Amino acid sequence: MRGSSVTKLTHKPDRAVCMTNCPTLIVTVGLPARGKTYISKKLTRYLNWIGVPTREFNVGQYRRDFVKIYKSFEFFSPDNEEGLKIRQQCASAALNDVRQYLTEEGGQVAVFDATNTTRERRETIIQFAEQNGFKVFFVESVCEDPDVIKENIVQVKLSSPDYTNCNTEEAVEDFLKRIKCYENSYETLDEVLDRDLSYIKIMDVGQRYMVNRVLDHIQSRIVYYLMNIHITPRSIYLCRHGESELNVNGRIGGDSGITPRGKAFGKKLSQFLETQGISDLKVWTSQMKRTIQTAEALNVPYEQWKVLNEIDAGVCEEMMYEEIQDHYPLEFALRDQDKYRYRYPKGESYEDLVQRLEPVIMELERQENVLVVCHQAVMRCLLAYFLDKTAEELPYLKCPLHTVLKLTPVAYGCKVESICLNVESVNTHRERPENVEVSRMSKEALLTVPAHQ
Amino acid sequence: MSCTQIDNGCSNSAEATKTDLRTKEKKCSWASYMTNSPTVIVMIGLPARGKTYMSKKLTRYLNWIGVPTKVFNLGVYRREAVRAYKSYDFFRHDNEDAMRIRKQCALVALKDVKKYLSVEGGQIAVFDATNTTRERRDLILSFVKENAYKVFFVESVCDDPEVIAANILEVKVSSPDYPERHRERVMDDFLKRIECYKVTYQPIDPDDYDKDLSFIKVINVGRRFLVNRVQDYIQSKIVYYLMNIQVHSHSIYLCRHGESDHNVEGRIGGDSELSPRGKQFSHALRDFIEEHELSDLKVWTSQLRRTIQTAEELCVPYEQWKILNEIDAGVCEEMTYEMIENTFPEEFALRDQDKYHYRYPGGESYQDLVQRLEPVIMELERQGNVLVICHQAVMRCLLAYFLDESAEDLPYMKCPLHTILKLTPVAYGCKVELFYLNVEAVNTHRDRTLVSPSGLS
Numbered sequence: 001m002r003g004s005s006v007t008k009l010t011h012k013p014d015r016a017v018c019m020t021n022c023p024t025l026i027v028t029v030g031l032p033a034r035g036k037t038y039i040s041k042k043l044t045r046y047l048n049w050i051g052v053p054t055r056e057f058n059v060g061q062y063r064r065d066f067v068k069i070y071k072s073f074e075f076f077s078p079d080n081e082e083g084l085k086i087r088q089q090c091a092s093a094a095l096n097d098v099r100q101y102l103t104e105e106g107g108q109v110a111v112f113d114a115t116n117t118t119r120e121r122r123e124t125i126i127q128f129a130e131q132n133g134f135k136v137f138f139v140e141s142v143c144e145d146p147d148v149i150k151e152n153i154v155q156v157k158l159s160s161p162d163y164t165n166c167n168t169e170e171a172v173e174d175f176l177k178r179i180k181c182y183e184n185s186y187e188t189l190d191e192v193l194d195r196d197l198s199y200i201k202i203m204d205v206g207q208r209y210m211v212n213r214v215l216d217h218i219q220s221r222i223v224y225y226l227m228n229i230h231i232t233p234r235s236i237y238l239c240r241h242g243e244s245e246l247n248v249n250g251r252i253g254g255d256s257g258i259t260p261r262g263k264a265f266g267k268k269l270s271q272f273l274e275t276q277g278i279s280d281l282k283v284w285t286s287q288m289k290r291t292i293q294t295a296e297a298l299n300v301p302y303e304q305w306k307v308l309n310e311i312d313a314g315v316c317e318e319m320m321y322e323e324i325q326d327h328y329p330l331e332f333a334l335r336d337q338d339k340y341r342y343r344y345p346k347g348e349s350y351e352d353l354v355q356r357l358e359p360v361i362m363e364l365e366r367q368e369n370v371l372v373v374c375h376q377a378v379m380r381c382l383l384a385y386f387l388d389k390t391a392e393e394l395p396y397l398k399c400p401l402h403t404v405l406k407l408t409p410v411a412y413g414c415k416v417e418s419i420c421l422n423v424e425s426v427n428t429h430r431e432r433p434e435n436v437e438v439s440r441m442s443k444e445a446l447l448t449v450p451a452h453q
Numbered sequence: 454m455s456c457t458q459i460d461n462g463c464s465n466s467a468e469a470t471k472t473d474l475r476t477k478e479k480k481c482s483w484a485s486y487m488t489n490s491p492t493v494i495v496m497i498g499l500p501a502r503g504k505t506y507m508s509k510k511l512t513r514y515l516n517w518i519g520v521p522t523k524v525f526n527l528g529v530y531r532r533e534a535v536r537a538y539k540s541y542d543f544f545r546h547d548n549e550d551a552m553r554i555r556k557q558c559a560l561v562a563l564k565d566v567k568k569y570l571s572v573e574g575g576q577i578a579v580f581d582a583t584n585t586t587r588e589r590r591d592l593i594l595s596f597v598k599e600n601a602y603k604v605f606f607v608e609s610v611c612d613d614p615e616v617i618a619a620n621i622l623e624v625k626v627s628s629p630d631y632p633e634r635h636r637e638r639v640m641d642d643f644l645k646r647i648e649c650y651k652v653t654y655q656p657i658d659p660d661d662y663d664k665d666l667s668f669i670k671v672i673n674v675g676r677r678f679l680v681n682r683v684q685d686y687i688q689s690k691i692v693y694y695l696m697n698i699q700v701h702s703h704s705i706y707l708c709r710h711g712e713s714d715h716n717v718e719g720r721i722g723g724d725s726e727l728s729p730r731g732k733q734f735s736h737a738l739r740d741f742i743e744e745h746e747l748s749d750l751k752v753w754t755s756q757l758r759r760t761i762q763t764a765e766e767l768c769v770p771y772e773q774w775k776i777l778n779e780i781d782a783g784v785c786e787e788m789t790y791e792m793i794e795n796t797f798p799e800e801f802a803l804r805d806q807d808k809y810h811y812r813y814p815g816g817e818s819y820q821d822l823v824q825r826l827e828p829v830i831m832e833l834e835r836q837g838n839v840l841v842i843c844h845q846a847v848m849r850c851l852l853a854y855f856l857d858e859s860a861e862d863l864p865y866m867k868c869p870l871h872t873i874l875k876l877t878p879v880a881y882g883c884k885v886e887l888f889y890l891n892v893e894a895v896n897t898h899r900d901r902t903l904v905s906p907s908g909l910s
Contacts, residue, residue: 208680210680
């Protein structure tokens with residue numbers, strides 16, 4: 001059978017050898033309020049989602065932990081020797097943690113998020129990386145548009161711990177002076193002087209990019225990702241198909257049509273979208289009947305993606321959980337033990353699903369307003385990407401039928417609104433039971449199965 | 454209203470017959486669907502900067518992912534107009550007669566571009582010429598505007614004399630312009646030709662004149678890139694592709710797993726083990742690798758037993774890719790062709806009608822396979838020497854990419870067991886060498902059948 005038991009019991013990632021052979025240190029470069037932390041956090045979230053253990057190290061955070069109270073921009077003045085010493089120490093402390101993460105804690109990528117605006121500072125980091133056998137990739141953000149900078153400050157700096165006791169005007173004024181402190185010593189990555197470094201220079205929020213010496217697969221993926229993201233305000237709507245015939249009978253998978261309640265959901269969905277007044281909404285479905293039928297009710301053009309199809313449950317397709325327990329109690333237990341990596345015989349795992357959904361994520365990043373009508377496992381994977389959920393949490397995320405999740409990027413993350421469209425349906429969410437041992441009784445295995453016909 | 458792929462009968466799909474639904478299934482690939490308006494890709498650069506190399510490779514890639522693309526090489530038009538090339542004098546910017554002919558050729562080529570994009574169903578046209586002056590590029594820009602096409606510029610800039618000399622030797626010496634192929638003469642004349650262009654060369658100016666254009670500047674064979682104003686999905690894919698291709702002399706080795714138990718029984722799909730002869734093949738494969746002294750060879754397999762077992766015998770590290778798994782035959786998995794014909798006669802006939810687009814119920818089509826293999830192709834472009842141990846349908850898809858085979862021919866390409874194909878990039882294409890390792894195996898190839906109009910055998 002496919003996905004033989006050997007690959008199931010011992011965790012074998014999809015590609016037995018990692019994408020990166022030595023760890024990579026990503027180093028941000030840029031004046032304050034240029035989106036470095038935004039990029040760092042987003043990139044970290046993406047890399048973790050595709051299975052590359054990544055962590056960001058924000059030097060500003062280290063500084064805040066050290067200097068308990070922020071007084072003013074003067075701390076950043078180039079003449080402030082005391083300030084310089086502290087900032088240097090913080091950077092070193094952060095690099096120390098980077099080393100520990102990459103060499104002892106199994107990290108593969110570390111994102112060193114700081115201004116790193118002088119060649120001298122960057123040289124120190126390069127030496128650090130060389131000593132430890134890390135590859136270095138710089139990500140510089142350059143922007144001179146005052147509107148963009150102002151918007152940055154308003155979105156993320158005003159709410160920073162540094163400015164809790166200031167009003168808006170004071171905060172903005174102080175921050176602009178802070179930026180000035182860096183400007184004189186700023187040495188941007190140069191085509192000639194830095195020609196041997198690997199880097200991407202992002203100009204004017206992605207209007208233009210300069211890419212130099214991409215060395216390996218992970219750097220190439222990072223560049224591709226960074227070139228596809230944007231900051232234009234928009235919302236992503238995620239929902240499942242309307243209730244299906246198989247749902248009602250407590251069966252998984254298959255390709256059944258929707259029930260009358262499912263149809264009602266389609267109508268309610270259409271009304272809901274109208275109230276949202278979205279310009280140019282793209283609608284995506286899978287190639288399974290139940291999502292297509294749901295989209296039909298919307299009376300708008302929609303696109304079908306095969307990769308949005310529900311997780312393939314292989315030999316367990318169209319079975320009820322009770323039947324799976326009956327016929328494959330071993331498989332059922334194994335699945336409860338490691339639901340993310342468990343692959344149904346002749347089917348897929350959540351891990352496989354993430355890999356096949358990656359182009360969807362990439363395209364969602366490129367697009368603006370999108371509604372994705374999909375399936376429970378698929379929706380969990382997409383949601384985990386936007387909400388930065390771990391592999392352990394992902395397979396248990398709650399994605400009930402007849403509920404729309406509206407995701408709106410805000411500051412460094414994503415605002416989630418859950419809109420229940422008030423159409424009754426079965427519950428298809430099965431929590432992890434307490435006893436996941438292979439030796440457990442049927443009763444224990446089936447404890448958390450939701451009610452069905 | 455559904456999108457173009459499935460017609461309105463879909464909401465009653467429960468009632469519609471399976472065959473009805475499936476014959477209307479989408480024919481165009483996802484990439485093609487996402488490319489909404491026709492795009493003209495305009496190459497820019499002095500001679501011997503790799504423009505034609507990139508044009509042809511890009512075109513091959515785009516066609517493989519299902520986006521109809523064609524190259525329009527101005528040199529070809531010029532050779533049509535001026536039968537005998539005499540010398541570099543033709544290219545002097547003060548040679549008025551020649552300038553007139555060259556401009557005329559450009560206009561003819563653009564006319565053909567228009568025909569391809571607006572009449573013949575093409576989606577991307579690659580205009581392969583030097584296009585080194587602003588005047589010429591402005592001409593193209595107004596042409597593009599007139600016809601509501603999108604435009605994306607690809608400029609290749611190179612100042613490394615070794616790279617240029619190597620280019621000239623690799624592709625110019627054998628050009629129709631130089632029938633006598635005398636190396637030194639060719640080199641001399643061609644370098645003078647380049648000088649002619651240098652006089653009037655106006656590179657893309659990202660900071661001022663050209664800052665609103667969409668373009669990628671490829672500097673020194675991909676050492677550095679400058680990317681400006683990528684407008685849409687297909688331009689983003691083009692940029693990603695150009696940033697991943699390398700100019701190198703590495704080879705890619707493609708082969709199938711050793712003969713499997715299912716092969717012997719005539720069954721398709723499944724996850725069976727190697728037959729004794731299959732095991733023999735693995736040993737022969739190991740010897741082959743040793744003989745050819747392939748240093749630093751990367752070995753990739755799928756996640757099915759038969760490729761893994763083959764790789765195990767090589768005693769080298771190997772990587773397993775799930776996306777290299779054989780095409781999923783859905784309800785027909787593990788059947789013999791006789792069983793399929795008996796159990797699903799309609800399906801059997803449908804497949805022979807359009808093997809590339811046909812999707813097994815509950816399974817995949819060759820078109821699906823191409824989409825899932827794309828990351829493999831991208832990674833093969835980035836890598837050095839790689840041996841890919843895969844499966845019949847998968848190997849056909851990969852081979853079709855390297856050898857530029859059409860969707861019609863792809864599913865009938867011959868990929869016999871126990872045979873290794875070695876692909877080496879050469880000039881604008883790929884050299885193929887076949888190595889049969891002298892271990893007998895069953896033949897799993899099913900030729901194109903003559904299909905009667907009724908579709909039933």
